[in-house]
Amino acid sequence: MRVGDVMQKDVITVKRSATLKALIEIFRKYNFHTIPIVEEDGRIVGISNFETLLKVFQPYGSEISRLLRPVPKLLLDDDIEEDIVLSEISSDIGRLLLVDDLMETSFVTVEESDSILKTRSLMRMQKIKQLPVVRGDKLVGIISLFDIIMAVFRDKGVI
C-alpha cells in the first residue's frame, strides 16, 4: 500500500500572509491538527499545528526563537516559553501576527510513492499524527494516522 492510495487529496491550506485570527478560525472549523502553509504556486513552505500557536506566548519573534534553539536548555535557564495562563498578550495580536511569524519551517513530508509502513514509522519517530504529501516541493495531499488505520482495516476486511 502506497501513500498515494490512502492520502486525502482535498487539503485545507493557508498562505503565509494569513493572520493568526484566520488560522485559529481554520483550526476551530476543521479540527485538523496540522495545516500546511503553501505559496501561490502550491509549494509547501511550512506547517502549522496547535503547538505552533504557543509561539504567540513567547516574548520574542520566531526568527529569534529559531536562533535560540541550538543553545542547550541549561545555558538558557530552560524556560524560554512563557506560561500561557500568566502571559500578557494584547488582543491586537490576532490581526498583527501572521502565519509567517508562527509557522514551523523544520518539518517532515512524504511522497505519494512512499510505503504506508515507512509513513507510519516516520509518524511514530516524530510523534505526529499527520504528514503533508508532496510531489517535488508541491503539496498534493495529507495523510493522517486515521487514514492509515482505516486503510489497514479495509485491507484486512474489518470494514
Next chain:
Amino acid sequence: MTNNILSIGIILIFGLLAGKLIHKLKVPAITAYLLIGIAIGPFAVNLVSKNILDNAGLISNIALGFIAFSLGQHFSFTQFKKIGKSVLYISLTKVFVIWIAVTAAVWFFLKPPFYVALLLGAIASPAAPAAIMMVIREYKAKGTFTDTLIGVVAIDDAWGLMLFAFCFSVAKNIYYHTAGSAIIASITGALFEISGALILGGIVAWVFSRLSRYASSQTELLIYAIGFVMLNTGLALFFNVSLLLANMMLGAVLVNMHRENYMVFETIRSIDSPLYLLFFVLAGASLHLGKLGHMGLIVAVYTLTRLPAAILGAAVGGFLAKASSRITKYIGWGLAPQAGVALGMALVVKSTFPETGNFIFDTIVVTTIIYELIGPLCTKFALSKAGEI
C-alpha cells in the same frame, strides 16, 4: 569523602534545588550551580569524591562535545541566510576583539607563557545566554535592540567555542613543542588537529545519516544520537584532533543533510541538562579556594579588559553592519555576563595543562562569578539606554 555514584546523586539533587532557590533571588542558575559546587567541594563540606573531581576534565569534554554538536545547528545553510547582518557582524567582531584584547593585556601585564594568554583570551570571548535572557525577561524588554541582543547571544557561543577550539589546538602544540623548530611544529600540529577534526566530523555525520534510517522510534534515535556524539568525541581524542570542531562539524553536516535530522537535536536537547548541571557543579567543586589571594592582578587585568573589549568589539560590528547608533553604542554592555561554555572550556584546559591549567581555571571561575554579578547590571544598563525597558 564519598563514592562516585553518591557524589553524582548529591550533585544533581543539590544543584537543582540550589538553582531553584537562588533563581528566586534573581541570580542565574549557573552561578547557583557554581556556588553549590564550592559548598560541597573539598574546600567546604567535601561531598564530592576525589575520583569524580579528578575526572572533571573528562565530564567537561563530554559536555562540551554535546554543546558543540548542538551549536553546529547554527550552520544550517537555510537558517544561516536568515541571520541579520547586525547579529552576524556584532557577534563576530565582539568575540574577535575580546580575544585579541584579553590575550594582549594578559600577556603584557603578567608575562605568562604566550599560550596561557591565548587561551584566556579565547575563553573570555563568549557571553552567558542565561544571565542575559534573565535580565531581558525580568524587565520585559522588547524591540530591535533586544532582538539583536538575543540574536548575538544565541550565536556568540558557537563563535566562541570555535575560536577556543583553534586556540586550544595551537596552545597544546606550543606546550608540547618547546624545541628549536617550535613555531613550525606548532602550526603544522594545530592545522592537523583542526583539519582532522573537520574530516572526522564529516565522515561520522555521513555514517550517522546512513544508519539513522534504521532507528524506528524516538528512543532508538536518542540512543543513536548519544552513541554517535560519544563515538565522534572518543575518536577525536583517539586521533588527537579537536573534539569541539569534530562535534560542531557533525552537527553542521547533519543539519544540512536531511530536513528530518532536526529531530536528532531535539531528542538530545530533551535529556542533556543533567550532564551540563553536573559539569557546572564540578567546576565550582574544582576551584582552589586557597590560591585566590594571589590572583588579584590577573583577575583585575582580565575583568577590566573584557568589558571594554566587548563594548568596542560590538561597536565595530554595529558600525560595519550600519546598525542604529543605539545598537552600536550599547550592545556591548548588554553582552557583559560570562558563564556557561567559558567554565567548560576552563575545565578542559585545567585537565590538559598540568602546570598552568589551574591558574587559568581559577581565573575563569573567579571572573565568571564577578561577571555574573556585574554582568546583569551592565545588560540592564544597555537595555535602559536603548530605551527598551
